Amino acid sequence: MVELLSPARDLTGLITAFNNGADSVYCGLKEMSMRKTAKNFDRNELIEGIKFAHSKNKRVYLCTNTVVYENDVSKLTEILEFAKSSEVDAVIVNDIGAMILAGEMGIEVHASVQNNITNSNTAKFYSKFAKRAVLSRELTLTQIKEIKKNLKSKNIDLELEGFIHGALCTAISGRCFLSSYLFNKNANCGDCLQPCRRNWKLINEHSDGTHELLCNGKYLLSPKDLSMIEYVPELIEVFDCFKIEGRAKNLDYVMRATKIYREAIDSIFDGSYFEKIPKFKAELEKVYNRGYDTGFYFRGTSCNSDIQYEFEGNISRYKKVEVGIALNYYKKAGVLEVFLTNDLKIGDEILIIGNTTGCIEEKVTSIQIDGKNIECAKKGQNVGIKISSLARENDKVYYLKNK
DSSP states (O other): OOEEEEEOSSHHHHHHHHHTTOSEEEEOBSSSOSOTTSOOBOHHHHHHHHHHHHHTTOEEEEEOOSOOOGGGHHHHHHHHHHHHHTTOSEEEEOOHHHHHHHHHTTOOEEEOGGGOOOSHHHHHHHTTTOSEEEOOTTOOHHHHHHHHHHHHHTTOOOEEEEEEEEOOOSSBTTBOOHHHHHHSOOGGGTOOOOGGGSOEEEEEEOTTSOEEEEEEEEOTTOBOEEEOGGGHHHHHTTOSEEEEOOTTSOHHHHHHHHHHHHHHHHHHHHTOHHHHHHHHHHHHTTSOOSOEEOTTTTTTTSOOTTBOOSOOSOOOSEEEEEEEEEEEEETTTTEEEEEESSOEETTOEEEEEETTTEEEEEEOOOEEETTEEESEEOTTOEEEEEOSSOOOTTOEEEEEEEO
8 A cells, every 4th residue: 555645734734634534644854854934843742743653553754855064063963862762764965975874873864855866876875875766757657667677677675656736837846946046045954935935927039139028927937837646546556655745735735635645555455446436526626726636647747738827826816804703612502602704504515623623624513502403694603513523612613715
């Protein structure tokens, strides 16, 4: 069975991922992580998250995949020592020295996508230091099949991991200097300001001093997001682990993407996958996305049809609207008491989000006030909502609104 690996921006994200079917999560501390702008974990939170994961027989991978400069070596050593003591299941790194150091400490190593592993010889090299390699995002599915076949023929024992959903960028496997060049913010140390997502003009300047405006105000460097939900069977043949991008994304993204790919993987084995594809696609349209594409899996790097020229950021037709706050949860009855800050009706899809609850989704099938069933409740009322999951006091309640 292929492993499903989800992002965890913080402890609540970790809980959300595991509650929705992830086998493992990847996360970062507040130092030496490629997502410096995400919430990330402090050390106590990571210890708590690892204990939670291990209680469910799940795994936690720590990202220490930034560029390591000489003045970072002592900090890296301290982080790896902490990773060892906290029983992290693996570290994701791109620096060879960090791989060697982690290996000497007895920590499982995964070679980061930023190693840009594009062939079996390079994969063989990294197999000396790593149990798993996250292959370059720029590979086609055909190329990945060849790598897997050649590794097998050479008896190289190396797990292969690949991205199956989430944001892409124009840089080679995420290695970019544009943010450093423009804003002195080093993307390779986790501090990318994403200037590629901005509106750009393209001007052709001629040697005689004249110029022509080729493009005025387009998103020239902002690719669509990756979605391989229609190709899960093909990817299962080549990958040991499916990776969902998104350590900086909201909890509802983690919840829905994890849940849908979990169901997709499981449905391969019960025979229902192909009939469920329309449902899977519709569900993934509900989360933040820049439009979906299959990345480089079927066309390589020679075609730019993945670029989404016209729109900035999220094009999902759905938005999250706060509808209330939880006052109490009656476990025996399975009822959540909510003070409404917006109207709510039977049939609404709601998200319940809290630090311990994580993010859960429910469809409103029953609303009561003073024990009486009603079809629609108004802002300012206290209502009881029947739910199938555990929730808690002070959880926030939202519903998905079609724009």
